[in-house]
Every structure is written in C-alpha cells, then in structure tokens.
Amino acid sequence: MHHQMESIERPTSLQGAWDRKAEGKEAVRFLGGGIDLQLYSPATVRTLVDLSGLGLAFIQREEGLVLGATTTMTEAIESDEVGEYADGFLREILRQVASPLQRNLATFGGTLGSAHPWSDVIPAFLVLDAELTLFRGSEETVRVEEYYAQREAYAGGLITKVRLPALPGNGRCAFETFTRTAFDVAMLNVACCGAIADGRWEDVRIAVGGTPALATRLRSVETGLVGAEVTETSLGEASAACSEAIEARDDLRATGAYRRTLARQLVHRALLDVAGLKKGDGA
C-alpha cells in the first residue's frame, strides 16, 4: 500500500499529461503498466497520470519498427512485426524477460524510463541504434544512447514511442545473458549487432549491461573491430578488450572479477553468433 498516493488522473492528450507533470513535478508520476510504480515508488508521489488513454499502445512497421510506449512486452512477442524484425532478435530477448505474468503488464515506456541496470531490453535497443520520442510540451527525438548519457537533461519527459531502425541486409544480431536462475535478473548481459562484407567487419555494435551499471556501448572496441578480418582470434581479442572496458563492480549477484570473466565469454559467444561461427553453448 502506498499511503502517500492521493489521486489518479486520466488525460486524453499528451499535452494534458505533460501539463500535469510539469505542474506537479516530483509529486506526479506517469503510470504505464505500473510495475515499477508499485515496487519502487518514491515517497514523493501523490498523483498518478495514467497513460492508457493516450493511444500509445501500437506496433508499426516503417523502415524498421516503431513501438508505442504503452505497448506491453506480450503484445510485442505476439506480433508478426516484432517476430519478423531483425530475424526475431527482439522477440527472443523479450521471451526471456521475467514471467508471462509480468510481461502482460510491462511496457516499453516503463522499461526505458525506469532504466534498470539489469534490463535485457536496453542493451538490445542500444545496439539497434534505437531512438525514442519524448514529449515535453512538444515532441523531440533522441537516440537511446544519448538519452541515458544525458539523463538529467531529459528527466521527467514523457516517452511516447521507440523507433528501431531497419538492419542492413547483411546485418545480424545476438544476445547473451547469464543469470543465477532462469527467473533472476542478469548478472551480466550482452547484445551485439554487426554486418560483415568480404570477411571483414563492416559494422559492429556491442553493449554490455548489468555490470552492475546500466548497459553502455563499448565504442572503443567497436572502432577497433571495424575493418578487421573476422577470425576467431580477432573475436577473442575483442572479447578480452570488452572484459577490460566494462565498468565491473561487485554486488549481491556477482563480483566485479566474475563479471569480467562473464563479459569475455558472453561477448565472444555473441560475436561468434553474429559472424555465423557459433558452435553451440561450449563455444
């Protein structure tokens, strides 16, 4: 029971929702699926602004994919558009998130806004070069990577949708996660996307999350790989570089040293998968 919550409002326009937030600031919280609000609600919250009447539950295919902020993970998993996007990369990740019961409530806006360091979805959005749309009196678009790099600047903005660009024809993606149990959150997770031409990396993107900090792109490793020949040796060296590059720390789930070991293994697996060289779980 959150005794401090006093009221719930149901605006019918983005402007109405934003005006209420702008007026109430920390005392007002947007309500999507509501999971985070129920589990982690700050004591300052007095008023909830329910977003369900704003028409933000949609999935559109347009040179990639657009997911409305109040679209649930289940709706995405069950949609043909998500299943066909990036050879099912996103669908397979979503199927690993929590349980069906939570996925029936969890929304993309909530996932992006709450930004849990263990999120499996955020590393995927980072390597897909996703862009989100925010409403703060008017719409603005910002890359997801930039949004997290400048969180203070975008704080309080109403996320309305996220756009996932189409992959190039030779693009492939892979995701790896390591958890204590199937139901637990990640000790570490890795998302990679890449494109290979004539045996060399044309493009490669690597994000590592749950370090236990929020996922980030490993730009220095990516830059070093572009143009390099795709060999098991070069992938092994890149994986070791990722292990060194991450911000690994101890927490209740794992030590920082263990996370570096995980990073090397999981990045290696993901890169092998993207390169079409994966030999199975023992790789």
Place this chain on the structure above:
Amino acid sequence: MMITVSINGASKRWSIRTGETLLSVLRREGYLSVKCGCGTGDCGACTVLYNGRAVNSCLLLAAKADGAEVRTVEGLAAGDRLHPIQEAFIDEGAVQCGYCTPGAVLSAFDLLSRNPSPTEGEIREALSGNLCRCTGYVKQVRAVQAAAERMRSDGDA
C-alpha cells in the same frame, strides 16, 4: 476513490485507496482464491485475468483497474460444473498444498484461450510465473495437456 470493475462477469463498484493493489482490494472484497505470496511479482499466487490476460495482481494498482474486466478462479465454473482446467487439475493430482493452484489455473486459462494445442514447452513457459513448491510441475503440465484435450473435444477451446 471509487472504481468500477467487471469481476467474474458482474459489475462492482468499490471504494479503494489510490495506492492499494488490486490483490489487496480483491481479498478485502472476498475473492480469497487470490493469494498473497511474495508481493513482488515473483511467485504468481496472486494471478488474476486482467482484460483477458494473466497478471500479478500484487503489481497492479487497483486504481488502474477502473473499468477493467477481472476474472478470478471463483468465476471459472459454470454453476456446479467446474471448468475443464479445474477438473483436469483435480484428476491429474496437480494440487498439493493448493496455494499456487488458482494462479496456475488462470495462467493455463490464458494460454488455452489463445493456443488450444500447446506444446509441453509452451505450457511450461505459460506456467513459469507461477511457482509451485509441491508438485514439481510435472502433474500441472499433465493437467494442462489433459484440459486442452477436453476443451478441444468439448469445443470450448
């Protein structure tokens, strides 16, 4: 504040506090099949159908459920006749202490309403949010398989 909920097909108007969960309200209103286990969305004992989908009612604010359709196990039977999923759970011995059973039955209902012929893997995935410390899941899976067969032959699926 007041909310109106369609609960097991009947419209009810309830006085709630804005920060209350649907779980809390349902138990206060007498829907005691809905159990409180972890309170954090991990165990599934509080599962209800919310607009047709199985969700953790401990994670859902009752205020958000205003205008929604909610179904609990109390609303599955048709008069004296149990739902085929309930019958199958009894026949297959998929009940021991019973604490998780209503939630598992509703997750199975959600699955079978969308997928009349699920594979074992699909059944296990559908039940993955409903933790059971007694049955080891084998009998629950068998029960859902048996229920699916009955519902297909009865034309319920």
